[in-house]
Amino acid sequence: MSPPRPATRIQARNRAAILDAALDVFSAQGFRGATVDQIAAAAGLSKPNLLYYFPSKEAIHNALLEQLLDTWLAPLRALDPDGDPLQELLAYVQRKLEMSRDYPRESRLFANEIVQGAPRIHGALSTDLKSLVDDKTRVIRTWIEAGRINRVHPYHLIFSIWSLTQHYADFDVQIRAVLDDEDPFDAAPDFIDTLYRRLLTPP
Amino acid sequence: MSPPRPATRIQARNRAAILDAALDVFSAQGFRGATVDQIAAAAGLSKPNLLYYFPSKEAIHNALLEQLLDTWLAPLRALDPDGDPLQELLAYVQRKLEMSRDYPRESRLFANEIVQGAPRIHGALSTDLKSLVDDKTRVIRTWIEAGRINRVHPYHLIFSIWSLTQHYADFDVQIRAVLDDEDPFDAAPDFIDTLYRRLLTPP
DNA sequence: CGTCGGTTTGACCAGATGGTCAAATCATTC
DNA sequence: GAATGATTTGACCATCTGGTCAAACCGACG
Numbered sequence: 001m002s003p004p005r006p007a008t009r010i011q012a013r014n015r016a017a018i019l020d021a022a023l024d025v026f027s028a029q030g031f032r033g034a035t036v037d038q039i040a041a042a043a044g045l046s047k048p049n050l051l052y053y054f055p056s057k058e059a060i061h062n063a064l065l066e067q068l069l070d071t072w073l074a075p076l077r078a079l080d081p082d083g084d085p086l087q088e089l090l091a092y093v094q095r096k097l098e099m100s101r102d103y104p105r106e107s108r109l110f111a112n113e114i115v116q117g118a119p120r121i122h123g124a125l126s127t128d129l130k131s132l133v134d135d136k137t138r139v140i141r142t143w144i145e146a147g148r149i150n151r152v153h154p155y156h157l158i159f160s161i162w163s164l165t166q167h168y169a170d171f172d173v174q175i176r177a178v179l180d181d182e183d184p185f186d187a188a189p190d191f192i193d194t195l196y197r198r199l200l201t202p203p
Numbered sequence: 204m205s206p207p208r209p210a211t212r213i214q215a216r217n218r219a220a221i222l223d224a225a226l227d228v229f230s231a232q233g234f235r236g237a238t239v240d241q242i243a244a245a246a247g248l249s250k251p252n253l254l255y256y257f258p259s260k261e262a263i264h265n266a267l268l269e270q271l272l273d274t275w276l277a278p279l280r281a282l283d284p285d286g287d288p289l290q291e292l293l294a295y296v297q298r299k300l301e302m303s304r305d306y307p308r309e310s311r312l313f314a315n316e317i318v319q320g321a322p323r324i325h326g327a328l329s330t331d332l333k334s335l336v337d338d339k340t341r342v343i344r345t346w347i348e349a350g351r352i353n354r355v356h357p358y359h360l361i362f363s364i365w366s367l368t369q370h371y372a373d374f375d376v377q378i379r380a381v382l383d384d385e386d387p388f389d390a391a392p393d394f395i396d397t398l399y400r401r402l403l404t405p406p
Numbered sequence: 407c408g409t410c411g412g413t414t415t416g417a418c419c420a421g422a423t424g425g426t427c428a429a430a431t432c433a434t435t436c
Numbered sequence: 437g438a439a440t441g442a443t444t445t446g447a448c449c450a451t452c453t454g455g456t457c458a459a460a461c462c463g464a465c466g
Contacts, residue, residue, distance in 0.1 A: 010413070029319060033235035036454060048456080049414050057454065111318050111373075115311050116232060118376045125380035133381045150401075156394040159378060159387075163370035164363055170314075173321045175362060177328035178336045184362075191359040198353075198401045213433090213443070239424060252444050254425065407466105414461070423452075432443065 015053055017043040019067075022060045027108040030116070031061055062120065065113065068106055069124055075099065076158070079136050085143040086200055093161050093196055094189060100169035101185045107169035133158060149200040164192055218256055220246040222270075225263045230311040233319070234264055268316065268324055271309055272331065278302065279361070282339050288346040289403055292360075296399055297392060299368035304388050310372035336361060352403040367395055 021042035025034040036057050040050040054060045075095040079088055100107055118125055137154035144151050168175065168184055175184050224245035228237040239260050243253040257263045278298040282291055303310055321328055340357035347354050371378065371387055378387050 008412075014413095030233045030236060030315075033233060033319065035452085037452095046415060047454085048416085051455065052413070055455095108318050111314070112233075114374050114377050115314050115318065116236065118380075122376065122380065125377055129377070130381050130383070152397065153390045153394045155382060156387075156390055159370065159374075159381075160367055160394070160398065163366045163374070167362065167366035167370075171317050171362075171366070173325065174317050174328055174332070177321075177325065178333050178362075179358060180333070187356045187359055191356045191363070194355065195363065195398070195402050199398050211433090211442070217443090238422080240422090249445060250424085251426080251446085255443070258425095260424065409466085410464095412462085412464100415457105415459085417457090417459105419454105419456075421453090421455105424450095426449075427447090428445105429447105430443100430445075432441100434440085434442095436437100436439085 011053070014043070014045065018045070018050055018053055018060065019064060023064055023105045023109060026061060026064065027105040027112065030112045064109060065121055068110060069121065069128065072099075072106065072110060073129065073132055076132060076136055079139065081139045081142075085148045086197070089140075089149070089200060090193060090196055093165065093192055096161060096165035097168065097185075097189055097192060100165050100167075104169035104172060107166050111166065111170040147202060150202055152199060161196075164195075214256070217246070217248065221248070221253055221256055221263060222267060226267055226308045226312060229264060229267065230308040230315065233315045265323065267312060271313060272324065272327055275302075275309065275313060276332065276335055279335060279339055282342065284342045284345075288343075288351045289400070292352070292403060293396060293399055296364050296368065296395055299364060300371065300388075300392055300395060303368050303370075303372035307372035307375060310369050314369065314373040350405060353405055355402060364399075367398075
């Protein structure tokens with residue numbers, strides 16, 4: 001289940017290379033679209049050699065997903081109930097947007113998994129993810145009750161943040177096809193900041 | 204290239220059944236994840252029989268995508284330069300949201316294609332899609348210049364609408380995992396309407 | 407040097423998968 | 437109801453793909 005701690009330097013290097021290559025391939029092709037040969041080639045290993053480090057294609061995928069959920073939800077975990085509501089939420093939004101810019105492969109890996117019904121992480125969604133979101137929506141609700149931000153549906157507020165920020169990673173090609181040369185991340189932070197300011201700032 | 208017009212009633216029925224089945228399978232599994240056998244079974248045909256109507260798996264996929272882009276962009280095409288700006292934009296948003304609710308398979312088919320780099324529709328994105336968006340952002344810009352809606356980045360405004368509305372179809376499992384029993388589409392229309400009202404309504 | 411555990415590989419296998427084809431079946435028209 | 441073209445199918449093929457395995461290789465240590 002858990003990855004064996006690397007016994008040697010070679011193991012550490014190769015396991016890392018494999019995971020990085022696998023992230024490339026899985027995020028670009030989806031689980032079924034990816035082939036072990038592709039991953040092995042991208043990692044600079046032969047297929048049997050790759051399978052010496054991971055027992056199967058699925059094991060690699062699982063290793064990636066496992067590691068992903070944690071880092072992916074870190075920004076939401078960091079939402080501080082004792083901070084200033086607007087600042088906290090805007091900071092969360094910006095952090096998520098930065099992740100889309102800096103870790104688009106992770107975002108697409110996640111998107112591929114969810115769009116296709118989350119066959120491998122459905123459990124984690126309705127336990128870990130749900131309880132985290134339940135927790136944070138309670139925080140948001142108290143902010144609303146205290147009149148510190150506008151009354152909005154807390155769950156849909158969070159969904160909207162996920163959606164708006166991850167869109168820039170997941171639909172990157174579409175956005176760039178429309179924008180031509182302009183870098184989406186030039187104007188996106190400001191646009192999204194404005195959007196949530198107007199939505200949340202009490203009159 | 205273009206589908207032969209159905210010569211017989213049977214052709215019409217079977218071609219339709221195949222496309223419907225293929226939409227099921229492709230949208231749930233992606234192109235590479237779908238198998239011809241699956242599609243054939245879902246359409247109630249044998250594999251060779253299916254391949255009597257379409258020359259290849261890719262041909263079915265292309266037929267779906269071709270048909271999709273048109274219907275998918277119809278709501279944006281309907282944005283009326285002579286209408287009331289806020290009404291037009293809010294109506295566009297709601298139409299898109301209805302499409303996510305009523306045609307989630309189409310949305311996911313599109314999402315699968317884009318997330319994986321749009322290998323098959325890249326051309327259409329940077330021609331048809333781009334020119335449509337260029338056109339409509341000009342409309343939005345004139346509305347802004349006239350002071351009829353707030354000054355926002357027109358391209359990112361459109362991206363945000365795509366993102367927010369399609370998210371409910373594409374990330375359906377995630378949303379439902381978090382919301383438990385509640386139907387996302389109960390509260391989503393109101394939330395999104397409020398969001399864009401606050402963003403766009405001039406002071 | 408020799409040995410021994412860790413690492414790498416070529417050859418191989420079984421099953422899945424996209425696609426073909428000749429023959430059989432069916433529907434329509436005369 | 438015979439003829440003719442459209443439709444359907446069972447059997448088949450080539451290729452791809454995930455995975456196995458025994459043998460070779462390598463590097464560190466005695």
